[in-house]
Amino acid sequence: MSSADTLEAFKRDGRIVIVGASLAGLRTAEALRDKGFTGSLTMIGDELGEPYDRPPLSKQVLTGWVPADGTVLPRRRDIDAEWLLGVPADGLDLATNHVHLADGREVPFDRMLISTGVRARPWFVEAEAALDGVFVVRTREDAEGLQQAMAAGPSRVLIIGAGFTGSEIASICRERDIAVTVAELAPAPLVGGLGAMIGEVAADIQRAHGVDLRCGVKVTQLEGDAQGHFRRAHFDDGSTVDADVAVVALGGIRNTEWLRDSGLAVGIWGVACDAGCRAFDLNGLVTDDIFVAGDVARCPNPIYEYRFISLEHWANAVEQAEIAAHNMLSAQADRWPHLSIPTFWSIQFGINIKSVGVPTFADEVVVTQGSVPDHRFVAAYGYQGRVTAAVSFNNAKWLDHYRQLIETAAPFPPPCPTPDTPADAKPVPVDFPGPTLLAQGATVVVTGHDPGERRVTAMRQHR
């Protein structure tokens, strides 16, 4: 049988298993059917219920406008899948091509997609995390609980972490006229994602909206009352804040533990894959039947010096799903690379914050259009003299232009003025608080001497 025949047979009768039934998994399934896959399709997910959308959970749901169970994703088409929901996968056997489920079941496949995403990073002291009134926001149950706590009229909400999610929740608190304290280790909100200059703008906006913003501090303890309800937070500078609700918004943990023994290249940074969404094995060799998409994927981006980048962005999940589905059904020569420029948005304090490119891949930033004091502007990011990203505050209609600048490696700072270039526009150092893209600690060791023997082994001591 020729390889073309094999491919056709796979498209007709093959078995595809998708582990992770959220946005990336659902969109991959839809795309597979769209592209003519008629074999068996199995969706495995640890949460019960149909795939739902997460961004509204920290916005429309927390305002009380939309119920937490009201964000089920619309379908583009029927996917005719078998759904195995409510049970997590806990292992992958590449020798026999089986996914193990936590309840002992084994699901065979010919090709599979890993789209297990991320979960919220919990408060680091388990007993304190278990206090009533302490929340994370990732699932709809989380959002439902927090919404109810907000509706109960808390004296104050404490938000730990002023990244995008924490800042969005702070915004909702102010919209609901709830007193809110935001505690952030970095010098300003959003600094980790957008750098110091934008961080200062974000800090101004939060304070102007009545947020008690405390930067450069660390929350050391969450204290409960006799009934086990959160009442007070202690800071490393000795100060305290009394509040009834604490929201832990310290980012996510990628759901890769179940792949620890799979022989795939996994770590706290996700599952490494090529630009075509094919997973790498531990040795850095690309696999043929295992694909990765969404928040858990970490793939090289040619525009950013082929560095491996993980993006917890909605659009990234959608785009990778399309690429993964296409490549699952294509011969090597017909495969597509995932080359779209990353895009991201956040809605907070009545402002639409959008970005294109990778702002953390930059050494300088300059305001190119609009007015920072008015909170309407575009800032371009540059790395070694070329444009690598842009961020807009209530100025999204221009970002397509900056996407083109990134795609064409246009010079930074952009040399030509626009009608509303600020008179004092001057690039400043972007100033991120720490290494963000570079290695986060070794996760493997190399063994063997001859080229035919050299292999990689995972290190186990990492978190």
Add this chain to the structure above:
Amino acid sequence: MTTTEAPDLLHRILDYSSRSDPYPLYAELRETPVALQEDGSYVISTYREIAGILHNPHLSSDVRNLSRPMPGAEERATPSFINLDPPEHDRLRRLAMRHFGPPHTPGLVSGMAPDLTNIVSSLIDDFAGKEQIDIVDDFAYPFPVTVICHLLGVPREDEPRFRVWVNAIIDSINYDPKTDPKEKLDNGVQATKDLRQYLGGLLEQRHGHPGDDLLTRFANDDGPDGRMTDEEIISTANLLLIAGHETTVNLITNGMLTLLRHPQVLQRLRDEPDLVVPLVEELLRYEPPVHIIPWRAAYSDITVADTVIPKGSQIMLMLASGSRDPDRFGDPDRFDPDRQDNQHLGFGSGIHLCFGGPMARLETQIALTELVRRLEGPRLVADPPPYRPSPVLRGPIHLPIEQS
């Protein structure tokens, strides 16, 4: 690569003889996406290039950024936001939007639906007993004029006065000093003055008086951006009055013409009134009311499709050509109301996207639904119908039809 286009192609497009079907010439024009003209201006005719440049912050809408002044520019008054760049454009558009749409006035347009239906019904009632109906004079013109007059607070009975001015202004939009009599420009300039004076007179009576119309709301605004000056209000009202009906007339008329040319679609619309929603989008692609953005200026050097357009150059954007670009739309010359992925350029794109687009959509949806529902066996008296002079705001001047 900069290529000099055969100098007569643009003139052939602008020539009145091409008005009824400019599309084959647009196809020819698209062979050179960015075409340098003899007079140093650039014509852009392909979808991606037009969409790209409409999001390019180096493209200016302000005539003062042209290196060669536009004829008559200095005699025209304070520009409205359509002819301004950020931040002034943004401020004025925001001030006008406060009273027309979201976030400050979100329900205004959708709330007009019952009134629009009533106006349409009564105009169609008046068809009774007529042997021939002119879709333009009997329907597509009086409908949006009534709506915009009411919305702005301009007396409907003044229409015969401002109609003369508006026609002269529109005629002068594409004034060409080489081929047109100077009179055409002079008439436009004078008409602009007359219309402004007229609107200024209306505005004077609105200060300090409460009311729901836009002129009154503009005159008494106290929002976060402050209030427009009287000059700014007059410019804005001038723009909204003209754009608020001149384009919709064409959209409705082009729509009826297109339906009469596609009887199966007309029948489908009769049977499935919901079809009107995607149908109007397809109409905006296939027979849009605005064909050309006649000029923009390069604020600094702009590179489009490997052509560097030097600072100060005049740029003409062929929107209707872009919406028929086969590199963007499959089978672009087919009218297909079921078309998916219809990101047409019917209302432009970017910060200058048509201010009144939502109202034009609703007006046209209601107009076409009611026309096909109530007309019995309508047929064209002449195909093609006679066209209005303008290649920019393109549409029939009359559309006579008969019923069985």
Add this chain to the structure above:
Amino acid sequence: MKVVVDLSRCQGYAQCAFLAPDAFRMHGEEALMYNPNPDDVQREQVLRAAAACPLQAILVDQLEGRDAPVEATPS
């Protein structure tokens, strides 16, 4: 009815908020907040809004009244 807006494409033109103001609301000048599960009585308005989106970023469920997926019965 189920709706999702690709907000990474959305540029804040607010066409949806004009045409279906109960389901799509502007939060400030440019940010869109929408109801992902608007009541069926809003269907006509929501479909108008979806068609009018200049970015075609609004997806409305294509499978009305389908069966929900079979949920796993943890054994």
